[in-house]
Amino acid sequence: MPPSGPTGNYSSRSLQKGLGGVPSPHVNLVEASLDPSWYGHSIGRWEGDTLVVDTVGFNDRFWFDFKGHPHTDKLHTIERYTRTNQGTLVVQTTVDDLGAYTRPFTVTFTARLRPGEELMEYNCNENNQDVEHITGPASEFN
Numbered sequence: 001m002p003p004s005g006p007t008g009n010y011s012s013r014s015l016q017k018g019l020g021g022v023p024s025p026h027v028n029l030v031e032a033s034l035d036p037s038w039y040g041h042s043i044g045r046w047e048g049d050t051l052v053v054d055t056v057g058f059n060d061r062f063w064f065d066f067k068g069h070p071h072t073d074k075l076h077t078i079e080r081y082t083r084t085n086q087g088t089l090v091v092q093t094t095v096d097d098l099g100a101y102t103r104p105f106t107v108t109f110t111a112r113l114r115p116g117e118e119l120m121e122y123n124c125n126e127n128n129q130d131v132e133h134i135t136g137p138a139s140e141f142n
Contacts (some may be wrong), residue, residue: 036073038062051081072099087113 034041034057041057055077062073080092089111096104 031096035061039074040077047080050120053077053079070100071097074099089113123134
């Protein structure tokens, strides 16, 4: 069952793969039948209080991270989101890509709730033809 209560703003990336509070059944996907995409094809399910997001079908054209670590279209990730208390979200990601690495590895980070801080939007600027007009902080719409 998903954890209850307000999610708030976390200092790290936001989880926008919402399941609407309803557990999703695990569906077996045949990777060969998927059209590769920038974010892959994800299936989410609840394991107790942990949201598990299993993703395959990535293309090989995106940046895996800002340090330039390699990946291929064989990339398979399993993300585990666990809220350990009201203000803490632990994210554990297992990366399995035998086209780029000799064995799977796992990275973990902790996001902390920061009430009153604005959650900044991430903007993909690939092939952006109007970068000179993206200036200043976001403004409120009235």
